[in-house]
Amino acid sequence: MKNKTLTLDALCVRKGKQSLISVDTEVAPGTITTIMGPSGIGKSLLLAAIAGVLPEAFTYSGAVYYDGAELTSLPAHKRQLGILFQDPLLFEHMNVVQNIMFGMSKNESSKLSRTNALLDEVGLKGYGQKAVQALSGGQQARVALLRTLASSPRAVLLDEPFSKLDMQTRQQTRRWVFDTIRHQGVPCIMVTHDKADAHDAQGRVITVAHSEKEKDQQC
Numbered sequence: 001m002k003n004k005t006l007t008l009d010a011l012c013v014r015k016g017k018q019s020l021i022s023v024d025t026e027v028a029p030g031t032i033t034t035i036m037g038p039s040g041i042g043k044s045l046l047l048a049a050i051a052g053v054l055p056e057a058f059t060y061s062g063a064v065y066y067d068g069a070e071l072t073s074l075p076a077h078k079r080q081l082g083i084l085f086q087d088p089l090l091f092e093h094m095n096v097v098q099n100i101m102f103g104m105s106k107n108e109s110s111k112l113s114r115t116n117a118l119l120d121e122v123g124l125k126g127y128g129q130k131a132v133q134a135l136s137g138g139q140q141a142r143v144a145l146l147r148t149l150a151s152s153p154r155a156v157l158l159d160e161p162f163s164k165l166d167m168q169t170r171q172q173t174r175r176w177v178f179d180t181i182r183h184q185g186v187p188c189i190m191v192t193h194d195k196a197d198a199h200d201a202q203g204r205v206i207t208v209a210h211s212e213k214e215k216d217q218q219c
């Protein structure tokens, strides 16, 4: 396994005996692998399994490795992954800047100036002191993206990251997010229904599908 690569080793999410989704892939640092497929097939659950937050009703088989070390044996908080869920929850008792700085290292200097620079880059200059409830859905989505990427994660998991953004903001934010991932050199897995997201990601696209044969198969 290559350095700083995120590896899904026959990772399979199951409900009882039924296999929902199974993916076997390696994601190199600074690249984005896109997962596409029908609604309800288990794409979000796959990300939850990688992150270590799979709901109790489900189980998984296989394993996840980062840089050759198994992540699936670690509790979620020790995996150090940056995760953006489909409905990202911002901390409502914190303002925009506090939300973004939340995951930054305690030792990091000039957190505030870095956060303000990040806000500027995604078109939210001057929004730092606002309450998150005062932002639109698209603005909140961008704050959640910044919080995910600012925490210096070892790998990034994005679930429909741009779905709440209008066309123009979507293109700009997408470009910024993908450039940032490449610049940070972290592996990223993105779930999306939008082919333009997959195209701009310039990485491997994995399309998952329902398969009668696989349904009752042990994976």
Ligand SMILES: Nc1ncnc2c1ncn2[C@@H]1O[C@H](COP(=O)(O)OP(=O)(O)OP(=O)(O)O)[C@@H](O)[C@H]1O
Pocket: 037, 038, 039, 040, 041, 042, 043, 044, 045, 046, 055, 057, 086
């Ligand atoms: N916490 C949960 N408890 C019980 N069932 C769940 C839970 N989360 C997801 N499911 C169910 O598991 C199945 C897969 O859900 P998941 O959200 O992973 O699908 P998805 O492929 O990401 O769909 P979409 O593209 O619509 O977001 C669905 O039937 C969903 O209702």
